[in-house]
Amino acid sequence: MATSIQNNGVAASKTNTQPLWLLAEVTYRCPLHCAFCYNPTDYDKHTQNELSTEQWLGALRDARKLGALQLGISGGEPLLRDDIEDIVGEAGQLGYYSNLITSGVGLTEKRIAEFKRGGLDHIQLSMHDITEEINNFITNTRTFELKKKVAAMIKGHGYPMVLNVVIHRYNIGHIKEILEMAEALGADYVELANTQYYGWSLVNRSQLMPTKEQIDQAEAITNEFRKKIGNKMKIYFVVPDYFSDRPKKCMNGWGEVFMIVTANGDVLPCHSARVLPNMQFPNLKENGLKWVWEDSPAFNKYRGDSWLKEPCRTCPEKEKDLGGCRCQAFLLTGDAESADPVCSLSPNHHVITAAIDNAKKPFFQEQPIIFRNDKNSRKIIDGELKDRVADFHALP
Amino acid sequence: MSTTSDSLVSSVSFADVYALARHYRFQWEEAQQCYVLLFPEGMVKLNGGAGEVLKRIDGEKNVGEIFAELETAFPGVPDLKSDVIAMIELALEKAWIEKRG
Numbered sequence: 077m078a079t080s081i082q083n084n085g086v087a088a089s090k091t092n093t094q095p096l097w098l099l100a101e102v103t104y105r106c107p108l109h110c111a112f113c114y115n116p117t118d119y120d121k122h123t124q125n126e127l128s129t130e131q132w133l134g135a136l137r138d139a140r141k142l143g144a145l146q147l148g149i150s151g152g153e154p155l156l157r158d159d160i161e162d163i164v165g166e167a168g169q170l171g172y173y174s175n176l177i178t179s180g181v182g183l184t185e186k187r188i189a190e191f192k193r194g195g196l197d198h199i200q201l202s203m204h205d206i207t208e209e210i211n212n213f214i215t216n217t218r219t220f221e222l223k224k225k226v227a228a229m230i231k232g233h234g235y236p237m238v239l240n241v242v243i244h245r246y247n248i249g250h251i252k253e254i255l256e257m258a259e260a261l262g263a264d265y266v267e268l269a270n271t272q273y274y275g276w277s278l279v280n281r282s283q284l285m286p287t288k289e290q291i292d293q294a295e296a297i298t299n300e301f302r303k304k305i306g307n308k309m310k311i312y313f314v315v316p317d318y319f320s321d322r323p324k325k326c327m328n329g330w331g332e333v334f335m336i337v338t339a340n341g342d343v344l345p346c347h348s349a350r351v352l353p354n355m356q357f358p359n360l361k362e363n364g365l366k367w368v369w370e371d372s373p374a375f376n377k378y379r380g381d382s383w384l385k386e387p388c389r390t391c392p393e394k395e396k397d398l399g400g401c402r403c404q405a406f407l408l409t410g411d412a413e414s415a416d417p418v419c420s421l422s423p424n425h426h427v428i429t430a431a432i433d434n435a436k437k438p439f440f441q442e443q444p445i446i447f448r449n450d451k452n453s454r455k456i457i458d459g460e461l462k463d464r465v466a467d468f469h470a471l472p
Numbered sequence: 473m474s475t476t477s478d479s480l481v482s483s484v485s486f487a488d489v490y491a492l493a494r495h496y497r498f499q500w501e502e503a504q505q506c507y508v509l510l511f512p513e514g515m516v517k518l519n520g521g522a523g524e525v526l527k528r529i530d531g532e533k534n535v536g537e538i539f540a541e542l543e544t545a546f547p548g549v550p551d552l553k554s555d556v557i558a559m560i561e562l563a564l565e566k567a568w569i570e571k572r573g
């Protein structure tokens with residue numbers, strides 16, 4: 077009767093090859109410095125040549141013609157641009173269901189009122205913990221009180237309150253308290269997103285990764301809470317793939333439903349695709365989105381299943397996950413076309429078990445976190461921090 | 473799913489009035505040629521029958537009136553009544569709609 081599509085990769089309509097979901101990563105600038113940020117570690121290269129307002133409005137129109145329906149306005153911190161009001165207004169006119177994904181920094185009464193007028197449908201606010209100490213530590217900023225104020229502002233303007241909490245070693249022990257805080261703030265949706273290891277979170281993997289026992293316990297507490305609260309607050313618990321023996325169907329399949337336009341106009345099938353070697357991603361300054369989606373070599377490269385290698389090619393489960401995530405395969409094995417090593421059938425699965433073991437060793441745990449900031453990004457671009465990133469093929 | 477919605481499911485009656493859940497949007501999509509339901513964190517594409525039912529759920533018409541409208545619009549469809557009830561039950565279970573009266 078109905079096919080359901082969720083952005084946490086749970087289920088997707090099979091036959092559809094329209095970019096139903098458009099993610100606009102409008103800037104990589106960000107006042108926060110989260111240790112788990114999945115933005116590219118070399119983002120500093122992409123902060124100079126951002127698209128203009130006109131270019132964004134054109135992208136929204138073109139994607140809508142291709143069937144795009146859901147719009148995520150993300151970053152970096154999107155509110156660092158002063159034209160989000162224009163983008164929101166255009167999205168409203170075009171009939172998008174639009175979502176602003178924000179840390180809350182830069183949201184004011186004036187701006188939120190303008191978003192409401194323009195037709196913004198919801199605002200997803202990132203929260204980090206119930207303690208000021210951990211919020212401020214993991215984001216490397218003092219933003220705890222501000223986030224609470226912003227939550228009230230969102231509610232006050234009649235928006236559904238969607239909280240996103242990235243889960244890692246430092247807050248996984250507070251799941252119950254985090255959910256209680258969400259309830260007290262009047263959240264309608266809570267996404268407990270276990271850290272996925274890309275970008276900065278990959279660099280900080282040993283410092284962030286919880287144990288299997290902690291995850292199981294967190295999930296049990298979440299289920300318990302869900303029973304109690306019912307439909308009043310929907311809670312999504314995004315299971316971390318390192319701890320399951322099958323990979324996720326990344327982005328619901330390459331070029332199936334997601335299209336990501338980045339700050340400088342690169343168009344990607346997934347957030348981190350630029351780490352893949354020997355690939356040229358189209359840029360909307362040069363190519364129309366219709367060509368990008370339908371005909372560009374990049375969007376067709378891993379579409380469907382004909383490119384799969386063994387063990388995936390003859391695997392009876394291949395339609396479930398299409399071999400998993402290309403970026404993860406490349407980052408951890410050096411071969412973008414191999415099975416995602418999360419899969420227990422992958423010949424490289426040991427890199428995952430080793431990562432889990434390493435995360436328990438004091439030697440790795442005690443290494444300092446490399447926070448996401450311009451200085452560290454330039455260091456990584458310049459090839460410093462080499463020892464730290466030696467295991468991850470994609471990093472310079 | 474919560475137990476409250478389970479108990480509602482078993483008691484959909486012709487006198488009930490339902491409305492789209494808060495923050496949900498229902499619209500026709502030209503590019504997909506179908507109705508869709510949009511909400512934070514997700515979307516659902518509805519097939520023809522499901523779309524026709526949801527389109528009529530407006531917080532005013534009761535289930536009996538919706539059924540009568542559908543019967544006129546689609547005469548001769550076998551099992552229409554159980555299809556309509558099943559669709560409403562599904563929508564309730566998924567919390568796409570809420571009971572009004």
Ligand code: SF4
Binds near residue numbers: 108112113
């Ligand atoms: S994860 Fe943190 S640092 Fe990265 S974009 Fe979001 S708020 Fe900024």
Ligand code: SF4
Binds near residue numbers: 388
């Ligand atoms: S072998 Fe490949 S297709 Fe089969 S379950 Fe593992 S990743 Fe998926």
